[in-house]
Amino acid sequence: MKTLWTFRQIMIENELDVALFNATTDKLAKVFQVNTDNQRIDSVHIKSNMRRLGRISIFSTSINKFLANLKRSHSKHFATVNTDVIGKYISEKALSCFSLVKPSESSKTLLLKSAKTFMT
Structure with a gap:
């Protein structure tokens, strides 16, 4: 790593x-x-924040987008997904842990969040 x-x-x-x-x-x-x-204003933020994304953040964001698309396009399959997984990744607060942390504390927060997510 x-x-x-x-x-x-x-x-x-x-x-x-x-x-x-x-x-x-x-x-x-x-x-x-x-x-x-025509460039969207938020696309500038993507470029500046992209270099700081870690593997856990990319993984979490990917799951979030996958579940959102699954819900929209294949609700029958979405209904079979464990509710704990949905709660962790598709709620409003699901991805906020990455934006509310000071950069100096991000590795500690990522470690704690990943341990809770992947060890339970």
Whole structure:
């Protein structure tokens, strides 16, 4: 895990994260034929916050989006999902733990949240 963090830090220090983000964004926009002339204001926040996402945050956000789409598109299958899982990932407060924490305390919070989520 330390290697992942070291590699990410090297990319950030050398501004390679910006180049990678721009290349990926450009490719996705081209493939999905997205008009980038009008940029949403919140897309700027995505770019600035993306470098700080950890694996747990990405995992939690992915589950949240998956469950929201499952509920919208396949309610029959959504009804079979354990209510504890739904409560942890689809509620209004589900992802807020990542935005309410000081950066200096984020690793401690992530460790506690992940332990509670994945060890129970």
